[in-house]
Amino acid sequence: MPSPEEFSCTCDTGLGWVFGCSRTGASHIRAGRPCEDAYALWSGSSGAQPCIAFAVADGHGDPRHDQSRTGAALAVDAAITELVAFHRSYADGNIPRQQFRAGFKTDLPRRATRRWRELVVQDAGRRTLPPAPVPQADVQDQNFTRYGTTLIAALVVNDSILLGQIGDGDLVLVRPDGSIEFPLPRDPVPAGNETHSLSSPDAHLLWRTATLDRGKGGILLAATDGISDSFNGAESEEFSIFVHSLVDRIHTYGTEAVAAAMAGWLDRYSSVASGDDMTLVWACITPEEIRPDVPEPVPDVPASAWEGW
Amino acid sequence: MVTVPLAVGQSLHAEQLGTTLIVIKKIGEGTQGEVYLVKSPQGFQTVKWYRPEQATPDQRTAISYLVRSGPPYGAAGQRFIWPLDLVTADGIKQFGYLMSRIDTQRFAELGEVWAHLKPVPGLAALCEISYQLANSYRALHLSGHCYRDISAGNLMFDPKTGDVLICDNDNVGVNRQSRCQVWGTMEYMAPELIRGESDPSTETDLHALAVLLFYVWVWHHPFHGEMEYQYHCWDIPAKKQVYGIAPVFVFDPDNPANRLPGDPDYAVAKKRWELCPPELKAMFIRAFTDGLTNPGRRVTEGEWQNLFLSLKDRLVPCPHCRAENFTDTACPKISCWHCHREISPPPFLLIHRPGGNSCLALSPGSTLQSRHIAPGAGMDDGSQAIGRVVPHPSIPGAAGIRNLSKSTWQAVFPDGTSTEVSPGRAVPLNPKTSITIDGVSCTIMPPIREEP
């Protein structure tokens, strides 16, 4: 009798399903190091407006960032908290779509970064950390550095897909017609295995954000860099082949079967190719419903309606 | 409602021009529609194609009006990416408008600069960006239009030269009572507008311009201090409080209630505020203290324009590290903000104008522009070079101003002798020499020394 496979996922039947899988890298296992990736999935609704939120983080992992495993876990926690709070703050109002999207780009990077810092300060205060392996002059800065991580955050609502990212990792959207989009520009750090970090003092400025129409939906993939590294980078043809093929497997065998097989696949890629921690979150977003021709609400409430707040 | 995208190769019609446009590809998502690259007889252009719910008869009328009236006059108006024509497609109710294509390799958004995707503009470029913004919005206002949505999202600039492009002008209107303005991005909205005490007006627009300029210089919102920091939940009531009900400038000299917290993420804002010269700080302080409660005290576009022009004229490169620094005729000694070494004051050109004199700091490469001599004249933006500081060919360390204009200058030296400076010749920087350029008198002034 074959044994059941466990996997985690979340869904809102109006929006879609999202799954995640995170595996310790082959080189980490060999060195006895834990996995420094983290991810979190959330779905729910506020004011009958559903949303799906997810986040993926990759702790930096080298001696300067000795607490980065915790840093990554706190980062996905902070991202989900702020994504959900953002959704809630807009869900009940008759806010036009462009204000909603502009608000995301302006506020989410700042709030998510700040929430992460709060969590880091709390965590460092609660535990007695071992002395820093690479001491820095500024103790406060040093604490943040030790927890350094990248972060990808995504929010799917009725008509929009909102994305934000700091550092490396990949966000790919495959629309039903098969076209692959990279909605965000690449992490602009030039060489090697460096990346922008949530621990930088100007982290709130370093985020890249994008807001898209949900439209016909599609499959949104968020991955830490171990995955694209296994294919010679996200710009490579092999990575495109992998993405198309993964979407094909989902269509052919169904998301649950793919979710069950994913852990084995990620392990295999890590052991033969990148050696890194491997984390993949994939969201199967259903097409936006075609509602009857209702024009966008014209706010003909007088200005004094603000008093209601 | 699901948007039906345009297909590659689809034909569109430009109504006024009567030409056919072919869709090449989608290049972005604007606020109310998608933006497509199209091929036209004029070459590559772009089309903003409205979502069905935005493609209303009112919007169509508004676009037709903008197409007919054209952008504001002069170089200032050319900075607006203006609707060139109404665009339609056979059998489809939706429509859009034609615009020129923006070179996105050259022009940057503020967010791209912050994320290190594009270079950071230097101080001269910042002065130029700020001047062009104020200059263009002033022209828009003078042409009878009103702004809709001044925000960093509509601003693009060349980080090297400071040239500015203003996008998303499809909502520029004459009707200032347009309801939708109530929903403008709250962080740019004037307090009285948020509180519902008044309708959109020139004064509310000036507030938005001041906020945008603050973002450009300090990379931070003027009201994001201790108050915003304390909010655990940043929702609409919170924003209304911080931006509308009780706004306090983070650098308000008298009210410490909203100072910047000590967290490391405020370090950039603090550092960039210190880069601002005292006159600029004073204007921001006025805009965000007096100006909050008294709209009549807000800084006008004309004041911003003049400030940034005069600031740009005061920049000299540090002789040690080449970083741009603001000099000050009142304060002789300054230390470089970058390498902290002392910069000795430069000589300057005093330009005598009826409305008030202006000073141009002179250093190798400093350029005298047509606007210095004849401000506001003509269709161009006054940036044409008519003189430049060049090294002296035989006296080491000395310099002169070369005549790059078409007219001949008159120079009178301190000893009383005079000479004609024809185009191409250069006058040595002899202190107290007076040069007359197109009827305007300029005097070469020696560096200011401290009183012994």
Place this chain on the structure above:
Amino acid sequence: MTLYCYRIECVISADKGGTIIEDTIPIPDGQVARKQLHFFWLADCSDSMRGKKIATLNQAIREALPEIQKAVAAYPQVDIRMRAIKFSDDAAWHVGPDPVPLDEFVWPELETSGLTATAKALRLLAGELTIERMPRRGLPPVCILISDGFCTDPSEEYNNAIAELGKIPWGIKAVRLAIAIGDESDYNAPELLKFTNQESVGLLKAHSPEELVAYIKWASVSASVASSRGRSRGTTAAEETSNVSLESPPQMITSNTDLF
């Protein structure tokens, strides 16, 4: 939320006493690629290396190759690509410019002639470490410089070449080691030391053939291993140099009396 799912179909086959469960969902397509580690030998083949020194160098590198292979077998994701620059009157590729996979790499006999154009070798190296020529995300490159003498290029040229390496991102991140051969009065130790960026190691001084072999082996193996362990990190401050740490080199005691 956790869902339990049973595999759609599953084939169990017995094979020599073991049980193989075959997954019926084939793994996605896409050719995987291992992480590339670029390895550069910079070998002095000037006239003064003639005879015993060059013979030892040739032998030592040949012996080091299988040792490197064994050491990085523990990192199967690492794909070492090796090249060599030789320098005498000028600098030229001994094996290169295209990198060769380690298991195909053969060290051709290096012969001696002429002067010691170390600066030119460094500039040739720097040209290969540019962002355009290196893979976008790769392991820190390993550069081993072996020389027995003074650089005959003008010292300004040498210092400029060193400065250039210290400015480009891959130059900074590379594991750079230098091995000096022979009598200490024959080479300029401070000059060679400028090439290295591993403070804990310093300049490796080989006084005898045995020491040269040992150092070449140690340098190539430990640098490859250290680079293979490479980890992702947040952007570094400008002052930082290398981001790999090496174990300390072996104590160089020998009873051998052959001089160089």
